[in-house]
Amino acid sequence: NAGVTQTPKFQVLKTGQSMTLQCAQDMNHEYMSWYRQDPGMGLRLIHYSVGAGITDQGEVPNGYNVSRSTTEDFPLRLLSAAPSQTSVYFCASSYSPAANTEAFFGQGTRLTVV
Amino acid sequence: EDKVVQSPLSLVVHEGDTVTLNCSYEVTNFRSLLWYKQEKKAPTFLFMLTSSGIEKKSGRLSSILDKKELFSILNITATQTGDSAIYLCAVEDYGGSQGNLIFGKGTKLSVKP
Numbered sequence: 206n207a208g209v210t211q212t213p214k215f216q217v218l219k220t221g222q223s224m225t226l227q228c229a230q231d232m233n234h235e236y237m238s239w240y241r242q243d244p245g246m247g248l249r250l251i252h253y254s255v256g257a258g259i260t261d262q263g264e265v266p267n268g269y270n271v272s273r274s275t276t277e278d279f280p281l282r283l284l285s286a287a288p289s290q291t292s293v294y295f296c297a298s299s300y301s302p303a304a305n306t307e308a309f310f311g312q313g314t315r316l317t318v319v
Numbered sequence: 320e321d322k323v324v325q326s327p328l329s330l331v332v333h334e335g336d337t338v339t340l341n342c343s344y345e346v347t348n349f350r351s352l353l354w355y356k357q358e359k360k361a362p363t364f365l366f367m368l369t370s371s372g373i374e375k376k377s378g379r380l381s382s383i384l385d386k387k388e389l390f391s392i393l394n395i396t397a398t399q400t401g402d403s404a405i406y407l408c409a410v411e412d413y414g415g416s417q418g419n420l421i422f423g424k425g426t427k428l429s430v431k432p
Contacts, residue, residue: 209361238419238420245328245424246424247407247422247423247424247425248362248407248409248420249422250420250421253419263419295361295362297420306367307353307364307367308353308420309364310361310362310363311361312361313360313361
């Protein structure tokens with residue numbers, strides 16, 4: 206059982222480049238979300254999705270896009286990378302936003318923008 | 320504004336000590352409070368608390384929620400070096416049909432041999 210799989214694990218981008226962080230889960234979870242974790246800031250919600258075709262903004266959405274065409278996949282796109290987006294990114298999923306269930310996290314993507 | 324505040328932000332203890340980590344919250348649509356342990360990579364789930372006064376226990380770790388005073392504590396007894404990690408507290412905000420996790424900044428626990 207793979208759980209939540211994120212790729213890549215590490216990435217270095219130049220300012221202005223674009224890229225997509227991949228997230229896939231095989232648990233048939235409805236709810237998926239992206240967080241960024243910065244030193245001293247905890248985890249902050251970027252975007253989330255409550256089901257295929259439905260996405261919404263979290264606390265820090267600027268500079269990122271998401272889509273949810275299938276239940277399994279929830280990619281995060283950086284449109285034009287900036288040094289301020291240097292961070293560790295976590296994807297998480299849970300069974301349903303309407304149920305008291307834990308969130309399962311991917312292993313994270315460490316992104317550096319130079 | 321909804322917020323979750325953890326204290327202390329960092330803590331250094333010696334093996335065998337008992338520690339108490341604190342989490343207070345101000346969240347309009349509270350659904351549950353969760354504790355996670357984060358070592359090098361992904362946070363791993365420890366506890367979910369929904370009701371006041373009911374202690375959840377797992378080995379040397381235990382946690383309790385007070386919904387009247389809006390806080391939770393995580394206790395670790397007889398600490399070991401393997402307990403060294405960042406402990407994250409999160410509150411599920413059940414606003415409308417979405418349930419989002421609002422995280423505190425974490426408590427970094429270092430256990431010295």
